[in-house]
Amino acid sequence: MSFAEPLHLLALLAIPLAIALFAVERRRRRRFAVRHPAASVIARAAAGTPRWRSIVPPALLGLAAALLAVGFAKPEATVAVPIERASVVLVTDESGSMSAQDVDPSRLRAAQDAARSFLDRVPDELLVGFVGYSGAVHSVVEPTTEHAQVETAVDALNADGGTATGDALTSALDRLQNRRGDDGTVAPAAIVLLSDGKNTEGTDPLEVADRAKKLGVPVYTVALGTTGGVVERPDGGRMPVPPDPATLEAIAERSGGESFAVSDGDELDQVYERLGSRIGTRQEQREVSAAFVGGALVLLLGGVGVGLRWRSGFA
Numbered sequence: 001m002s003f004a005e006p007l008h009l010l011a012l013l014a015i016p017l018a019i020a021l022f023a024v025e026r027r028r029r030r031r032f033a034v035r036h037p038a039a040s041v042i043a044r045a046a047a048g049t050p051r052w053r054s055i056v057p058p059a060l061l062g063l064a065a066a067l068l069a070v071g072f073a074k075p076e077a078t079v080a081v082p083i084e085r086a087s088v089v090l091v092t093d094e095s096g097s098m099s100a101q102d103v104d105p106s107r108l109r110a111a112q113d114a115a116r117s118f119l120d121r122v123p124d125e126l127l128v129g130f131v132g133y134s135g136a137v138h139s140v141v142e143p144t145t146e147h148a149q150v151e152t153a154v155d156a157l158n159a160d161g162g163t164a165t166g167d168a169l170t171s172a173l174d175r176l177q178n179r180r181g182d183d184g185t186v187a188p189a190a191i192v193l194l195s196d197g198k199n200t201e202g203t204d205p206l207e208v209a210d211r212a213k214k215l216g217v218p219v220y221t222v223a224l225g226t227t228g229g230v231v232e233r234p235d236g237g238r239m240p241v242p243p244d245p246a247t248l249e250a251i252a253e254r255s256g257g258e259s260f261a262v263s264d265g266d267e268l269d270q271v272y273e274r275l276g277s278r279i280g281t282r283q284e285q286r287e288v289s290a291a292f293v294g295g296a297l298v299l300l301l302g303g304v305g306v307g308l309r310w311r312s313g314f315a
Helices: 004-035 035-049 052-072 107-121 147-155 165-176 205-214 244-256 264-278 290-309
Strands: 076-080 085-095 125-134 137-144 189-195 218-225 228-234 238-239 259-262 283-285
Touching: 004 052, 035 165, 052 165, 052 290, 076 165, 085 107, 085 147, 107 147, 107 218, 107 264, 125 147, 125 165, 137 147, 147 189, 147 244, 165 189, 165 205, 165 290, 189 244, 189 264, 205 244, 218 244, 218 264, 259 264
Parallel strands: 085 125, 085 189, 189 218, 218 259
Antiparallel strands: 076 283, 125 137, 228 238
């Protein structure tokens, strides 16, 4: 938190001064009671009142004063603000290797769960699209604020076939190439690519990454799985399906994005959470004086109200 007018915080120095004056006054009253016996009778009558009752009202007023001082200093907090017309396309591999269970309960299921969490976390205003692919592009959702459409496509993923990562990235870029904001400027966009294997068919994904760089669309890549991942073959044998983090890292680097390699569902969810908070928002300083002033008024009313209530003799 920062302050637009920090010099107003000097008003906080008045609080310890008031506490010191309060303590001096209490000592003065005790000396007065000793010098005047009649006053000691009143003091004994008040002895049945718990000591904390005499402390709570001034404490509440002191806290109110502190909040007011902070409010006058115009505190500012950094908040995430949605970017107008920002777009992201989730590109998700549904090749046969995604059925491997080295990620609990399976690579594909973990990817689906993470995508749903991503959709829950991103701003409602963010335009989200989707491309699901294996040996070819199977499902496409144009970037939309109707995130339920994307979730439906995510739920329909089915692990089968080869891996055409380049074709899937091309499909995503085609949907982001002509993006424009309401003022005619190019709106920010990004791609989140999740895959677990090497490209086996179609366009070279590194060439598509170069195109993404020219268009200003960073590709964030996630390599999912472990080196021990296997899938069952039709003949009953087992085929190793290790992930290919090197290629995905190269795609991210060449496009201006960032790469991640994860081996379990929790890690994947954390990556998607991080990307969800980063894509489609910008950090902005917002003044939050009203919150401090509102809290001060509540404490002020509480301190005055409690003091009057107890002074009038009500429990």
